[in-house]
Amino acid sequence: MLPDPRDLFCKDLxxxxxxxxxxxxxxxxxxxxxxxxxxxxxxxxxxxRVMVRNRITNTNKWPNTExxxxxxxxxxxxxxxxxxxxxxxxxxxSLNLGPVGxxxxxxxxxxxxxxxxxxxxxxxxxxxxxxxDERNCHSNHLRNRMAVxxxxxxxxxxxxxLRAAVIIGSGSASYEIIKNLVLNLSILLLPTWARNRCQPIxxxxxxxxxxxxxESEKSTGESYEIGGKDILSxxxxxxxxAQIIGTKTLFIHFxxxxxxxxxxxxxxxxxVPAPIIYCLMEGLKDDTVCSEDNITHLIxxxxxxxxxxxxxxxxxxxQDKVYTRWSDAYPPAHELAIKLSELTEPPSFTTRYxxxxxxxxxxxxxxxxxxxxxxGWFRNNWMWRLxxxxxxxxxxxxxxxxxxxxxxxxxxDVIDFFRIENIIRNxxxxxxxxxxxxxxxxxxxxIENHPKGNNLLTVIAYFQTKTFFGKLYWYLFLPFHHIIFxxxxxxxxxxxxx
Numbered sequence: 001m002l003p004d005p006r007d008l009f010c011k012d013l014x015x016x017x018x019x020x021x022x023x024x025x026x027x028x029x030x031x032x033x034x035x036x037x038x039x040x041x042x043x044x045x046x047x048x049r050v051m052v053r054n055r056i057t058n059t060n061k062w063p064n065t066e067x068x069x070x071x072x073x074x075x076x077x078x079x080x081x082x083x084x085x086x087x088x089x090x091x092x093x094s095l096n097l098g099p100v101g102x103x104x105x106x107x108x109x110x111x112x113x114x115x116x117x118x119x120x121x122x123x124x125x126x127x128x129x130x131x132x133d134e135r136n137c138h139s140n141h142l143r144n145r146m147a148v149x150x151x152x153x154x155x156x157x158x159x160x161x162l163r164a165a166v167i168i169g170s171g172s173a174s175y176e177i178i179k180n181l182v183l184n185l186s187i188l189l190l191p192t193w194a195r196n197r198c199q200p201i202x203x204x205x206x207x208x209x210x211x212x213x214x215e216s217e218k219s220t221g222e223s224y225e226i227g228g229k230d231i232l233s234x235x236x237x238x239x240x241x242a243q244i245i246g247t248k249t250l251f252i253h254f255x256x257x258x259x260x261x262x263x264x265x266x267x268x269x270x271x272v273p274a275p276i277i278y279c280l281m282e283g284l285k286d287d288t289v290c291s292e293d294n295i296t297h298l299i300x301x302x303x304x305x306x307x308x309x310x311x312x313x314x315x316x317x318x319q320d321k322v323y324t325r326w327s328d329a330y331p332p333a334h335e336l337a338i339k340l341s342e343l344t345e346p347p348s349f350t351t352r353y354x355x356x357x358x359x360x361x362x363x364x365x366x367x368x369x370x371x372x373x374x375x376g377w378f379r380n381n382w383m384w385r386l387x388x389x390x391x392x393x394x395x396x397x398x399x400x401x402x403x404x405x406x407x408x409x410x411x412x413d414v415i416d417f418f419r420i421e422n423i424i425r426n427x428x429x430x431x432x433x434x435x436x437x438x439x440x441x442x443x444x445x446x447i448e449n450h451p452k453g454n455n456l457l458t459v460i461a462y463f464q465t466k467t468f469f470g471k472l473y474w475y476l477f478l479p480f481h482h483i484i485f486x487x488x489x490x491x492x493x494x495x496x497x498x
Contacts, residue, residue, distance in 0.1 A: 002063070003039050003323045007316075009204040010040050014301055015215035019045035021086055022123075024214070027051040027072065027113065028091030029062070030335070030412075032172060033128060035324030036207050037089065038062055044211070051081045054335040061410070072109035078116035087214060088117055090127045090152065093145075110148045114155035122157050124220055126213060128206070131165045131199065131225050131288045149223070158221035160213050162206075162295075165227060165288040166237070166280075168309040169203025170316035171325035171404065173272050174280060179313075180270035182242040182249050189254040191262055194234040197287040199227030202309035212299035219298060225290035229305040234284050237306060244310050259285075271401045272326065325404045327414040331434055335412070339421055340430060340442045340462060347462040348439070349474045353485040354458040355493055361426040361447045361455055363496035368429050368445045370495075372415035373403035377488065418443060438473050439465030445492075457493060459485045 024041060028034040029050035041048055042065065049066040070077040072092050082088060092109055117125060130145035145163075152159045166174045181188060209226050213219040232240070235251065242249045259281050266281075267274035304312070316322055340347075357364065371377055403415045413420045418431035426447060433441035442462040450456045461481065463474050 004321065005043065007321060007323070008040055008043055009036075009207045010044065010211050012301065013208050013212055013215075013299070015212045015299060017044040017046070018215050019047065021046075021214075023047045023049055023066075023085050025049045025051060025082060025085045025088040026091065027081070027088060028093075031091055031093075031329045032324050032326050033167070033203070033206060033210075034089070034091045035328060036169075036203060037091070037210055038065070039323075040207055040211055041214075049081070049085065052335070053333070072113050073105065075112035075115060078112055079120060082116050082120040082122055085117075085120065085122050087124045087126065088113075088122050089210070090125050093148075106144055106148050107151060110151040111154075114152045114157065117157045118155040125152055125157050125159045126210065127152055127159055127161045128210065129161055129163045130283065131163045131227070131290060160219045160221065161223040162209055162213065163223065163225045164201050164206055165198050165283070165290075166200040167203055167206055168200050168228075168306065168313065170313040170322045172203060172313075173276055173326035174200075175310070175313050176326065177266060177270050177272050177277060177280070178237055178241050179245070179310075181266060182238055182245060182247050184269040185249065187250045187252060188238065189252055189257060190235050190238075191257040191259075192253075192255045193259070193281075193284050194238075196284050197231055197233055197289050198237070198284065199231050199289045200237065200306050200309070201226055201228040202304050202306075202312065204309075204312070205303040208301065209295060209299060213295075216298050222294075224295035224298075225292055226295055227290040228303045228309065230307075231289055232306060240307055241310050244307065244314070273330065276326070276330065320405050320407050322404050325414070327401055327404070328412065334419060334434065337432065338440065340432070340444075341422075343464060347442075347464045348466070348470075349461075349463040351461045351478070351481045351485065352458060353460075353482070353489060354456055355486075355489045356450060356452070356454050357457055357493045357496075358454050359493055359496040360498055363498050364447050364455060364457055364492060365426045365429070367492045367495045368447075369409050370406075371488075372418070373406060437470075438467055439463055439470040445489075457489050459489050461485065 024046050026034050026038055026041070026048060029038050030052055038048065038050060042062070048062070049068055050062055051068050051070050053069065053071045055067070055069050068081045070081040072078065090110070090113055092113070093106060114125070127149060129149050149159065149161045152161075168175050205228060206226065209224070213224070238249075239251065259278060263274045263278035263281055266272075266277050270277070401414055401416055403409070404413055409415070409420055409423070411420050411423055415431060417433060417435040419434055420429070421432040421442070422428065422430040428447070429445045431443045433443070440463070444460040444462065446456075446458040446460065448456045448458065463470070465471060465474070
C-alpha cells in the first residue's frame with residue numbers, strides 16, 4: 001500500500017528537490033528504510049529505478065518506477081542495474097543472516113556494487129551505516145558497517161555516508177523489540193551494557209536526511225553522523241516506552257548476562273528473531289552517540305525526541321498505517337524462494353477441506369484476510385500458537401512475527417509464520433510457510449462459484465518433500481488437519497456477515 005500523502009516525512013524539508021539530476025537508483029528498496037524512502041523521492045519528482053533480487057508481482061507497489069532485478073552478491077548482474085544511473089542509494093545489508101554470516105556477505109556485496117558503479121560512471125553513492133568509534137569499537141555489527149563504507153569509498157565514485165544508531169519507528173526492529181519487551185514482561189532483567197549511552201533517531205528523520213543529502217551537492221563525498229534530540233541508555237529507552245504505554249514493568253539489573261542469551265530470551269517475547277536481536281544488541285556494547293553535528297548545518301531542521309518517536313510509532317499502529325516493517329526483508333533471500341507455481345512436479349502431499357456457503361465472496365475474502373496477527377487463527381488459535389512457540393524455541397520463524405497491518409495485505413507481506421505469495425481479490429489467498437520444516441509448504445484459500453448458486457470456500461495445504469523426515473512430519477500432523485482446517489473455514493464463514 002502506498003503511503004497517504006499526509007504521512008510523507010519530507011514536506012517541511014528545507015532543501016529543494018532536484019529531479020533534473022537524472023535517474024536515481026535505490027538498492028534495498030524492499031527493506032524497511034528503502035521502502036519508506038522510495039515514496040518520498042517519487043513525491044518530489046525524481047526519476048527512480050529500484051533494484052530487487054526477484055521480479056515483483058505487485059506492479060502497484062511503485063507506480064511510475066523502473067524495476068530492475070539484480071543481486072549485489074553477483075557482480076555480473078549489477079551493470080544493467082547501474083547503467084545510466086547518476087546517484088545510487090546503497091541500503092543493502094545482510095543483518096538478517098545473523099552474527100555469523102552477515103559480515104562476509106556485506107563485504108562482497110559492497111565490493112561488487114562499487115566496482116559496477118565505477119564502471120558505469122555513477123556520479124555519487126549515498127550509504128546509510130552505523131554510528132561508532134572506529135578506533136575502539138567492540139561490536140562486530142558496527143565494525144562491519146564501517147568497513148562497508150571503506151569498501152564503497154575504494155572506487156572512483158564519491159560516497160556520501162550517513163551514520164545512525166538505533167532507528168525508532170513503526171515497524172522497525174528496534175522499536176518492536178523495545179515495545180514487546182515492556183508489554184510482555186512484568187519483570188525485565190537488564191545487563192550491564194544496557195547502561196551504555198545511545199542517540200536514537202526516528203525513521204522520519206533518517207528519511208529526511210537521506211533525501212536532504214541528495215538535494216545538497218555539498219554533501220558529496222562527506223560523512224555525517226545523524227541522531228535524534230536525546231542521548232539515552234538502552235535502559236532509559238525501555239523505561240520511557242513503558243511509561244508511555246502504561247505498563248508496570250519491574251526493571252532489575254543483572255550484570256552477568258551475555259548478549260547471546262539475552263537475544264535468545266528476547267526473541268521468545270518479541271516478533272524479532274534472535275539473530276537480528278543479537279546484531280542490534282551487540283551495537284550497545286559501546287556508546288553510540290554522535291561526535292559531531294555537521295549535518296544540522298547542511299540540512300537545518302529540528303529532529304524529534306525519542307519519546308515523540310515512540311508516540312508516533314504507536315499512533316501509526318493505532319491508525320493501521322505501518323507502511324514498511326523489518327519482516328519485509330526477513331528471512332534471508334525469501335524473495336528467491338520457490339513459488340508453488342514454479343514446482344516442476346505436483347506437491348508430494350495435499351489436503352483439501354471445503355465448505356458450501358451462502359455468504360458473498362467479498363465478505364468471505366475479507367475474513368480470510370484477517371487471519372494471523374492479533375486476531376489469531378480463530379477457534380484453534382492455541383494450536384497455531386503452540387506450533388509457532390516450538391519454532392521460536394528452535395530459533396526459527398514463529399507466529400509471534402505477527403503482521404504489518406490489521407486490515408490490508410499485499411503480496412510479500414508477512415502473516416505470522418507465512419508470507420503472502422499470491423492474492424486474487426475475492427478469489428484466492430496463497431501463503432508460503434517460512435517456519436522450520438523438512439520440506440516446502442503452502443496454505444491456500446479459495447472462493448469459487450458453485451452450480452447451486454452458492455460459494456465454495458476451500459482451504460488447501462500443500463507439502464513438497466522427498467525426505468523420510470518430511471514424509472514422517474506430514475503423517476504425524478495429518479490427524480490434526482481435519483480439526484484445524486475444518487474449524488478454520490467454518491469460522492471464516494461464521495464471521496462473514498453477508
